[in-house]
Amino acid sequence: MPRGNSPDPHKAQQWRQLLELWRRSGLSVRAFCRRHRLAEPTFYAWRRLLSERPSSPPVADKPLTFVPLEVRHDTPPTTPPLELVLGNGRCLRIPPGFDPAALRRLLAALEDHSC
Numbered sequence: 001m002p003r004g005n006s007p008d009p010h011k012a013q014q015w016r017q018l019l020e021l022w023r024r025s026g027l028s029v030r031a032f033c034r035r036h037r038l039a040e041p042t043f044y045a046w047r048r049l050l051s052e053r054p055s056s057p058p059v060a061d062k063p064l065t066f067v068p069l070e071v072r073h074d075t076p077p078t079t080p081p082l083e084l085v086l087g088n089g090r091c092l093r094i095p096p097g098f099d100p101a102a103l104r105r106l107l108a109a110l111e112d113h114s115c
Helices: 009-025 029-036 040-052 100-111
Strands: 082-085 091-094
Touching: 009 029, 009 040, 029 040
Parallel strands: none
Antiparallel strands: 082 091
């Protein structure tokens, strides 16, 4: 049974669902409580409490404000760079959208033993 002025919102939501289930069941309060193993006084207390309170918080007096949002499709996805570890221990970090021909030339130059 709820205590104080503000019941636990989670419990209140559970009881709202139970009360809706009871309304749709067509059962008497006693039969519904027996079927769901609920105490009748607790059922009545929650029914009274929830009927006195709105099911959602009151809407503020301020009007809604919309913020413009721009969706850009020209930005590349945030893909991590490709890491290539060469035989000599060197590590290349290759960004997304790299030029494959330029990478081939770079690898050929790195394979040259004069580097």
